[in-house]
Amino acid sequence: MDTAEEADICRVCRSEGTSDKPLYHPCVCTGSIKFIHQECLVQWLKHSRKEYCELCKHRFAFTPIYSPDMPSRLPIQDICAGLLSSVGTAIRxxxxxxxxxxxxxxxxxxxxxxxHGSTRSWELQL
Structure with missing residues (x-):
């Protein structure tokens, strides 16, 4: 690790990256505000309710990462159960x-x- 990487800090919490919490650069900002921890970014996005960087206006894109032991195909039982549940909800x-x-x-x-008809007949009797 060279000295330039050691000086990189998170723009939110101001701490350095570690092997557990690496620094990312999710937008096109440069310089000392380029890096951020994933947890810091998620918290900031929840707080700000924005989907883009306030500084460079770059829209953040998130890619889901699935578990390594996840099957390549969805089992037919799960598909049928989901379909049955959806049909049941629609019927309800x-x-x-x-x-x-x-x-x-x-x-x-x-x-x-x-x-209205009974009231009217009562009025006619009077």
Whole structure:
């Protein structure tokens, strides 16, 4: 490791990179503000609610990294279980909205009509 690398520090926490917490340069900034720890960047992004560097306006791009023991293909049981779960959720929503529509478009108008009709016949008797 040469002296230039040892002088590099995180622009958020101001500490040097280690083997556990290496420094990254996720944007196009240069100089002393170029480097940042991954944890510091994630915390800063949560706090600022931005997806880009405030200094150079470079949009951060994150690539998911999967576990090395992850299978190359998704098992058919998992696909079927996910599909069945999605269909079940869709049926529940359909049933719920159908009941709501039936209540508002059927029961409520008929009840209001019946109440209005009985009130009117009571007024006619007086």
């Amino acid at each position: 929503y359909w049933f719920h909205y159908t009941l709501v529509a039936f209540a508002w478009l059927g029961v409520v108008p008929l009840t209001a009509s019946h109440i």
